[in-house]
Amino acid sequence: xxxxxxxxxxxxxxxxxxxEWLSFMEALVxxxxxxxxxxxxxxxxxxxxxxxxxxxxxxxxWLSVFKGIETPLDIREExxxxxxxxxxxxxxxxxxxxxxxxxxxxxxxxxxxxxxxKEQDERHDGGNKWIGTGGTSPFGHSxxxxxxxxxxxxxxxxxxxxxxxxxxxxxxxxxxxxxxxxIGTALRKLRRFAREGARMEVDLDETIIQTxxxxxDICVIEKPxxxxxxxxxxxxxxxxxxxxxxxxxxxxxxxxxxxxxxxDFKAYYFHNCVYEQxxxxxxxxxxxxxxxxxxxxxxxxxxxxxxxxSMAPSELLSRYGAIDYxxxxxxxxxxxxxxxxxxxxxxxxxxxxxxxxWRHPTVIRIAExxxxxxxxxxxxxxxxxxxxGKKTLPPDVPEGPVxxxxxxxxx
Amino acid sequence: xxxxxxxxxxxxxxxxxxxxxxxxxxxxxLERPLLVKGEPGTGKTLLxxxxxxxxxxxxxxWHVKSTTKATDGLYVYDAxxxxxxxxxxxxxVRDIRQYIELGPLGKAxxxxxxxxxxxxxxxxxxxxxxxxxxxxxxxMSFYIPETGETFKAKNRPIVVITSNNEKExxxxxxxxxxxxxxxxxxxxxxxxxxxVHHPDIEKKLAGQCLERFYWLRGIDSMRKRPSTSELIDWIxxxxxxxxxxxxxxxxxxxxxxxxKHEDDLEKVNRAMRSNHW
Numbered sequence: 001x002x003x004x005x006x007x008x009x010x011x012x013x014x015x016x017x018x019x020e021w022l023s024f025m026e027a028l029v030x031x032x033x034x035x036x037x038x039x040x041x042x043x044x045x046x047x048x049x050x051x052x053x054x055x056x057x058x059x060x061x062w063l064s065v066f067k068g069i070e071t072p073l074d075i076r077e078e079x080x081x082x083x084x085x086x087x088x089x090x091x092x093x094x095x096x097x098x099x100x101x102x103x104x105x106x107x108x109x110x111x112x113x114x115x116x117x118k119e120q121d122e123r124h125d126g127g128n129k130w131i132g133t134g135g136t137s138p139f140g141h142s143x144x145x146x147x148x149x150x151x152x153x154x155x156x157x158x159x160x161x162x163x164x165x166x167x168x169x170x171x172x173x174x175x176x177x178x179x180x181x182x183i184g185t186a187l188r189k190l191r192r193f194a195r196e197g198a199r200m201e202v203d204l205d206e207t208i209i210q211t212x213x214x215x216x217d218i219c220v221i222e223k224p225x226x227x228x229x230x231x232x233x234x235x236x237x238x239x240x241x242x243x244x245x246x247x248x249x250x251x252x253x254x255x256x257x258x259x260x261x262x263x264d265f266k267a268y269y270f271h272n273c274v275y276e277q278x279x280x281x282x283x284x285x286x287x288x289x290x291x292x293x294x295x296x297x298x299x300x301x302x303x304x305x306x307x308x309x310s311m312a313p314s315e316l317l318s319r320y321g322a323i324d325y326x327x328x329x330x331x332x333x334x335x336x337x338x339x340x341x342x343x344x345x346x347x348x349x350x351x352x353x354x355x356x357x358w359r360h361p362t363v364i365r366i367a368e369x370x371x372x373x374x375x376x377x378x379x380x381x382x383x384x385x386x387x388x389g390k391k392t393l394p395p396d397v398p399e400g401p402v403x404x405x406x407x408x409x410x411x
Numbered sequence: 412x413x414x415x416x417x418x419x420x421x422x423x424x425x426x427x428x429x430x431x432x433x434x435x436x437x438x439x440x441l442e443r444p445l446l447v448k449g450e451p452g453t454g455k456t457l458l459x460x461x462x463x464x465x466x467x468x469x470x471x472x473w474h475v476k477s478t479t480k481a482t483d484g485l486y487v488y489d490a491x492x493x494x495x496x497x498x499x500x501x502x503x504v505r506d507i508r509q510y511i512e513l514g515p516l517g518k519a520x521x522x523x524x525x526x527x528x529x530x531x532x533x534x535x536x537x538x539x540x541x542x543x544x545x546x547x548x549x550x551m552s553f554y555i556p557e558t559g560e561t562f563k564a565k566n567r568p569i570v571v572i573t574s575n576n577e578k579e580x581x582x583x584x585x586x587x588x589x590x591x592x593x594x595x596x597x598x599x600x601x602x603x604x605x606x607v608h609h610p611d612i613e614k615k616l617a618g619q620c621l622e623r624f625y626w627l628r629g630i631d632s633m634r635k636r637p638s639t640s641e642l643i644d645w646i647x648x649x650x651x652x653x654x655x656x657x658x659x660x661x662x663x664x665x666x667x668x669x670x671k672h673e674d675d676l677e678k679v680n681r682a683m684r685s686n687h688w
Contacts, residue, residue, distance in 0.1 A: 017586055027437050042433035050585040052448060052592035185576065191538075212490035216497060381579075 008061040009048060016048045023047045037066070053377070183255035186377065189384035190302065191261040192230045201225045231264040232256065233297055233344070237307025238279075239272035239323070245352035248375060249306055252350075256304075266297065272311045272323050273333035274340065290336060294343050302387045303340060303347040306375065309366040310353070316362045334365070341369050348383040348394075350375040358397045367397050425454065425461035426603050434591035435462060435569075441589065444530075444548055444570035446580075449593030452638025455573040458593075459529035462569060469522070471568075472529045473515035479536045481543030484516035485553050507557050516544075517562070520551055525566035534574040541584040549587060596639060598625065608643045609650065616656045620646055623659060627669060630682045637669040644668045 009016045024047045032043055041062060049058045206221040234256055236249050253267060268278035268288065277287035314321040316333045341347050349370035351358070358367065366372065371394040373383035385392040419435040421427035427435070435458075438445035447455045463470035473484050493510045496502045502509065513521065519528040533541060547553050548570065552563035572588065574580060596604060598621055605617055620642070628636045637645075648665040658664065663683070670676050 015582075020586055023441060023443070027441060030440055032433075032437055032440055038429070039433055042430045043437050045430070046434040046437055046589045046591055050446070050588065050590045055592065185579070189579070209490050212494045216494055 005044075005061065005065045008065050009058065012057040012061050014049055014054045014057050014061065020048050183252050183380065184259060186380040186384050187256055187259050188261060189381060190230050190232065190388055191228070192388070199225050228261050228263045230262055231297075231301045232262045232266070233301040233303045234265070234267040235274065235278060235303065235305050235340075236267065236269050237272060237305075237309075238269040239307070239311075241272075241308050241310055242352070245308070245375070248352055252306060252375070252380075264301075266301070268293070270307075272307075273315050274336040275322050275327065275329040275331070275333060276336075290339070294339070299343055299345050301344055303344040304383070304387070305340075305347065305349040305370060307349070307351070308353050309349065309351055309363045309372070310360045311362050313361050316365060334369075337366065337369055346387050346389070347371070348373060348386055350380065350383055355395055356398055359400050359402050361402050364397055364402070367394070372397075419462055419465050422461045422465045424607050425457055425464075426600065426607060427458070427461070428594070428600070431458070431591055431593065434589055438589040439466075439569050442551075442567040443587060443589050444572050446533075446572045446574060446585070446588040446590045447593060448574050448576060448590075450595055450636075450638055451575065452640035453593040453595060454639065455593060456529065456531055458573075459527055459531075459571040462571065463527040466527070466569075468525055468527050468569070470527045470529065471515045471519050471522075472531060474531045475533055475536045475540070477535050477537075479540065481540055481547075482514075484514040484530070484544070485520075485547065486514055486517045486555055487512045488555075488557050508560075511555060511558060516547065517553065519568040519570075520547070520553060520564040521562050522568070523565065526568045528568045528570045530570065530572045532575060533572050534576065534580065538581075542581050545584060545587065601639070601642070604639060605643070605646060609646055612646065612650065613656070616649075616659070617646075619656045619659045620649065623663060624669070627663075627679065630678055633670075633675050633678060634672045635670075635675060641669050 006016060006021050024044055027043050027047060028040070032039070044062070045055065045058055049055060200222040201224075203221045203223045206223070207219065210219040210221055211217065234253065236253065238249075242249065256262075257265060257267065259265070268280060270278050274290065276291075277289055278293065280286045280288060311323070311333075312321075315323055316337075319330060319332055320328050321332060322329045347370055349366060349372040351363070351372055352375040353363070355374055358364070358372075363372075371383075371386055373379040373386070373394050379395075382392045382394075386394070419427070419432055419439070421432060434445060437443075447458060449455050459472070460470060462468075488507070489510045489512060493504050493507070497504045515528060516530075519526045550563075551567045552561060554561045601621060601624075602617060605612065605621070609617075624637065624642050624645075627633075645665060645668040648668050649659070652664065654664050663669075663679070666676070666679065670679055
């Protein structure tokens with residue numbers, strides 16, 4: 001069961017590494033939590049979870065594994081049997097396991113533990129002195145605080161489950177909507193500075209150091225100026241179905257335009273799909289020809305498309321399919337999207353709709369073209385990682401029948 | 412050699428939740444750095460002061476800035492002073508050691524007793540900063556190439572690292588830390604915190620202050636919600652101004668101590684109107 005918890009955490013998206021898991025074991029072996037399940041809950045969380053956005057997932061995992069457990073004594077045997085034969089989760093090198101085996105002298109540990117337990121039986125004094133012995137091995141030896149051990153039924157296990165059940169950290173989940181600052185933080189993932197080709201400047205620190213090392217003879221060191229090197233192009237859908245997300249997109253725009261770490265930042269709007277023109281200002285229909293735009297912006301711009309990608313299939317696939325009645329597009333929308341995707345080296349599509357609503361014919365079609373991410377903190381970060389050239393993959397469009405959603409009603 | 416575990420339970424002027432105490436204790440026992448995050452004003456920085464006080468250990472602080480480099484924390488080699496001395500001074504410049512100034516981390520690693528080291532706002536520095544510290548924090552030792560000396564900590568310090576989430580911290584760094592997120596205190600805990608800072612406050616007034624404070628925090632889409640430390644300041648202002656609980660029912664004096672953005676003030680005013688104050 002103990003290992004179940006590890007896998008439960010992993011399956012809920014908490015990236016616990018085997019080494020972190022070992023630290024948790026180490027803490028248990030040191031006796032930091034044998035007596036008290038609430039304490040064990042705290043330990044597990046402090047050692048296995050490294051972001052408040054994962055606290056909620058942790059709580060859920062805890063609930064599903066430890067719900068019926070009353071005291072840690074109930075799982076003590078299990079911890080021991082695990083320690084005796086530490087099967088470790090996949091991913092842990094044999095080396096780490098070996099180190100763990102060597103570090104823990106089980107015989108000794110067990111003896112000490114039983115001893116403490118006996119002492120505990122004899123005096124229920126409820127003190128709070130922590131005794132630890134050993135400490136030379138990396139995993140520590142023993143050290144159970146005698147006051148806390150409870151032999152018998154009245155443990156605090158239910159309380160730990162209660163704490164988990166409160167799910168007080170639901171609000172910190174990263175798949176929630178974003179504020180400008182969070183967006184700004186996510187956009188910083190795109191930050192790249194280059195020291196190439198730019199003007200040279202005197203590297204004062206290095207000059208002084210080298211001069212001093214040079215016994216006082218002046219030795220001037222130059223280096224190229226540090227300049228931001230990432231250029232960003234943001235194309236945003238301002239169509240009717242985007243209305244519910246207007247504030248979200250607005251925040252994305254304001255965060256991106258305030259970010260000072262882009263060499264250049266350009267933003268345009270489109271209406272449901274991109275046709276001949278994109279717009280600087282949607283209300284005044286002040287347009288720029290896409291062809292012209294592609295001539296001025298070279299392929300090194302990172303392209304971020306923002307839109308729900310949900311439209312009538314004809315808007316995407318047909319000539320003259322544009323939603324605006326008077327607009328007669330000679331090329332179907334998909335042609336423009338392909339053109340954009342081909343022109344820019346790295347592109348992503350941010351969709352404010354949740355993943356389970358992506359079974360829409362045009363969403364599926366566009367997601368085949370652009371790496372599509374959810375416009376949530378998590379999705380945005382992944383998208384930025386992707387843009388920055390990391391091996392992050394967009395989520396798969398879920399299986400199921402194709403549906404035409406009224407997008408504004410299903411968020 | 413027997414080693415006693417420390418047990419941190421908060422101090423008289425710093426109230427720590429059980430989860431936070433456990434995180435501190437496990438970090439101290441496993442000798443891992445403790446990474447603390449949380450809303451601004453929830454006492455991340457003060458935690459280190461409280462640990463130092465509670466466990467009677469000396470505190471070393473390292474306030475990280477955007478220009479801070481990892482080696483600054485270990486030591487600074489003052490080449491300029493040495494150059495100056497070689498030309499105009501009368502010191503023996505062959506001894507480089509006198510031009511090595513230890514930084515906070517360096518001091519913590521060379522101290523004779525166990526210390527508490529606060530690395531404040533680690534996310535302010537460059538993205539690579541935490542990675543550059545990995546080895547020193549892991550092995551608790553460092554090497555000074557200028558003098559060829561290696562120092563190894565006799566007593567591994569309790570390292571408290573705070574972050575405001577401005578930058579994502581590298582995974583390798585996170586794996587080595589014990590992590591705790593300081594939750595925003597609920598009303599009960601907040602009342603205790605208020606009592607610690609303003610022991611003489613009337614119960615009714617305190618209640619009304621908290622009432623108003625949580626109402627403010629509940630307003631939708633505030634850019635910056637007021638924090639604990641701002642509440643403490645606000646109450647101090649109210650007490651100094653002799654504002655009574657009755658007044659507080661009708662208006663919000665000294666709002667500037669709680670709300671710092673113009674947009675937010677607007678929102679508060681709107682919310683007050685719609686609640687028919």
